[in-house]
Amino acid sequence: MRVAIDAVGGDFGPRGAVEGAMEASKRLDYDLILVGEPRNIGRFLKARRFSSPRISIVPATEKVDMSEHAKDSLRKRDSSIAVAARLVKEGKADALVSAGNTGAVMASALFTWRPLPGISRPAIATLLPTMKNPVVLIDSGANVDCKPINLVQFAIMGHCYAKYVLGRFRPRIGLLSIGEEKTKGNELTQETHKLLENTNLHFRGNAEGRDIISDKFDVNVCDGFVGNIILKFAEGVASMILRSLKGEISRNIISRLAAIGVKPAFKKFKKRVDYSEYGGAPLLGLNGTCIICHGISDPKAIMNAIRVAGEIVNHDLNSHIIHELEMYNGKEESHE
Secondary structure, three states: OEEEEEOOOOOOOHHHHHHHHHHHHHHOOOEEEEEEOHHHHHHHHHHOOOOOOOEEEEEOOEOOOOOOOHHHHOOOOOEHHHHHHHHHHOOOOOEEEEOOOHHHHHHHHHHHHOEOOOOOOOEEEEEEOOOOOOEEEEOOOOOOOOOHHHHHHHHHHHHHHHHHHOOOOOOEEEEEOOOOOOOOOOHHHHHHHHHHHOOOOEEEEEEOHHHOOOOOOOEEEOOHHHHHHHHHHHHHHHHHHHHHHHHHHOOOHHHHHHHHHHHHHHHHHHHHHOHHHOOOEEEEOEOOOEEEOOOOOOHHHHHHHHHHHHHHHHOOHHHHHHHHHHHHHHHHHHHO
């Protein structure tokens, strides 16, 4: 397994990527390729007195800023994102991991690799915590405006991710809407509902907002506009709850003493809502494997993103997506 890591993007610059790769090299049997400015990468490795034959450096002379428009980023052919994407296309790496500019990563992966056969648009699949198993939210930001067929393809990709990578035997698919009834929602969700009913997926109908983090569904399907709002709201709520709990605990001596008894439960909750535990979100539907990480990803998050990339490649997720899509298209043709 060879994973190319963007060692320039992200709020922490090379540090998060380099230290994440260092940790991954200790835990995972992968060859890791750090893409960026060799001097900066080497400085971090030297400061930690770290060397490993499993870590190599590929130079990239350009940087894509976090605020840069995706179209403008494509002009930078020697950016760390572009170089890493080419490594995958050329077969020198099996996957790409980046905490850089999300739009730039998506644009570079799309134009370098192209979509899988039959996929019209790629989608970001994000894991959200629940009281039990994490649930897949797809799309969480790649596509603002969608057609019903796009959402059906998102459902197929989410199904494959949940089944073959997360190990859900028969993933339950939900379509995010404003009511459980099939007649509820806008034109997009109503038309998508009709299409999903005619698939081989385990479609359980509409999912309301409160169902997102319940145990009713394994995959929640929506367009990227709705999905990204949900994702950012969930991040804000989790952060607010953690800050509030810490504030209450430190309020007085009685609260601090009482907190000792609930400390194990607090640590479990914190781990459940910690984005770094999930690593990153796969960009599904492309002829390659790409993990998009949060801009604030720390070394732990990068290490877990590398792990997720390897799991997707090892489970040959793209082949499963192609197969499921062929089955759906074949069924549609038989109905015509």
